[in-house]
Amino acid sequence: VPLLYVAVPVRDADRVIGVIRLALPLSAVTASFGELNQMMLAGGVVALAVAFGIGIFVAGRVTRPVVEMQAIARQMSQGQFAVRAPVRSEDELGALGRALNVMVSRLSEQIQNLEAERAKATAILDGMVEGVIAVDGQECILLMNERARATFGVGPRRGEGKPFLEVIRNADLHEIFRSGRTAGGVFRRELRLVHPVDRTLRVTAVPLRLAGVEPGLVLVIDDVTELRRLEHVRTEFIANVSHELRTPLTAIQGYLETLLGGALEEREHARRFVEIAFRHTERLGRLLNDLTDLSNIELGKVSLRLAPLPLRPVVDSVLELVAAKARDGQVTLHAEVSEAIGVQADHDRLVQILINLVDNAVKYTPAGGTVTVRARPTAEGRVEIGVSDTGVGIPRADLPRLTERFYRVDKARSRELGGTGLGLAIVKHLVLAHAGDLAIDSEEGRGTTVRVLLPASGAAADAQMSLPMPSAQV
Structure with a gap:
């Protein structure tokens, strides 16, 4: 039988005295x-x-x-x-x-x-009234504000990130853009825009320098249409005033030189020359008075004392003042105004309005003609006053400009009749000051009718009121 055998010696000091044997x-x-x-x-x-x-x-x-x-x-x-x-x-x-x-x-x-x-x-x-367009160095639009979008007709979803030339197709603006980049500083120029509306724009180009990229440009766009129109009106007004003053002054100077040159000795001619010079001085006086009135009205320096006024007595007094001129011109005056009609107005200014209108009607009505003043109440609580004549009439194309300062349809005849060209402009401002409206209808060869709408009496309480500043349109 296979065994696992183990033997261990037994020692006593250094001497082996026995052996222990185990087997398993x-x-x-x-x-x-x-x-x-x-x-x-x-x-x-x-x-x-x-x-x-x-x-x-x-x-x-x-x-x-x-x-x-x-x-x-x-x-x-x-x-x-x-x-x-x-x-x-x-x-x-x-x-x-x-x-x-x-x-x-x-x-x-x-x-x-x-x-x-x-x-x-x-x-x-x-919120700016100026248009602002920012363009980067690659000529792509970075930003457009609402004013710029409205000016160039760009929709709200178009613009940013797209090429400048693709979004705004205006050759003059692109020329300004290129010139602004070449200038390297602030660059200004005006351009005329015909679409979507005709206007004049002043464009200021300023360099846009962004870190790490090619410089771009910021375009600031001002609409100077009204400013240029007012400058033209001012220039035209100065030219008209100068012309209106120069014409009578030249005539006065000519007749005085003739008198000083020896015509004083001819009493018949001398008197006629003096009378002519006197008429021109009267014309100068009327012109200066009208200019002063118009200036005071536009500056708000004239106050209105509004009160209920019966209209018929005012019309009668105006016709009486103009009656002599009407008789000289063989023009018949008529009034068709009820005693019951009244208006809320300033008495003196209402007289001034009617005198201007009736006097104009008499001037441009030939002999045998008629000038009629009518009045009727309207459904809106106002009174319509109409001054009609059977005169030469006004071409339709001239009607929108009749209330402009110094505008005349027939300049030679107007000066011959002593007109200053300011009467209807004064009437327009006075009517607007009364919260009224002015309308002119005319047909060549058949006459003209000027209609004034004023508040009826009782429409407002007595008030002290300054004339409002007129609109920029003249």
Whole structure:
């Protein structure tokens, strides 16, 4: 039988006094080894299962927050700043989550501040009366405010990011753009725009220098149409005043020189020359008086004392004042005004309005003609006063300009009749000051009718009222 044999000597000091011998069959030893192997295998399996469970637990605790933070970071990159990273511990992952949340809060706050500043800047630019266009170095539009869009007819979804030449097709503006880039400094020029409406624009080009890119240009666009129109009106007004003053002064000077040259000795001619010079001085006086009245009205220096007035006595007094001129011109005056009609007006200014209208009608009505003053109440609580004549009439093309200062349909005849060209302009301003309306109808060869609409008496209480500033249109 195979045995496992072991011998151990027994010593007494340095002398061997015996030997202990043990023997065990190998089958018993082999059986013990099998049991030991089974126990070791079972222990290894248990240890592996415990290690796997511990690994799963640890991995879950570590990797789940990292995955969550990765997803949250992805959402933040997409602009969702309301999300927050979970903080479940005080370890490094918790510190990372807290730092990420603080960063998101600050980033969201900065973006809100930037959006608020951008909205403020946009509101300021859109509220400007000037158009603003910013163009980069590649000639692409960076910004257009609402005024610029309206000026050039650009829609709200067009402009930014597109080529300047594609968005605004105006050769003069592109020429200004190129000249502004070449100048390198502030550059100004005016241009005329005919679409979508006819207007005059003043364009100021200023360099736009942005860090790291080629310089662009900022175009500031002012609409100076009304300013240029007023300058033209002023120039025309000065020219007209100069002409109106020069004409009688030249005549007066000529007749006085003739008198000083010896015509004083001829009494018949001398008297006629003096009478002519006197008539021209009267014309100068009327012109200066009308200019003073018109200036005071436009500056608001004239006050109206509004009160209920019966209209018929005012009309009668005006016709009486003009009667002598009408008789000289063989013109018949008529009044068709009821005693019951009254208006809310300033007495003196109403007389001035009617004298201007009736006097004009008499001047331009030939002998045998008729001038009629009519009045009727309207459904709107106003009174329509009409001055009609059977005169030469006015061409339709001239009607819109009749109330302009110094505008005359027949300049030679107007001066011959002593007109200053300011009467209807004064009438228009006085009527507007009474909260009224003025309308003129005419047909060549058949006569003219001027209609004035004024508030009926009782429409307003007595009031002290200054004339309003007139509109810019003259």
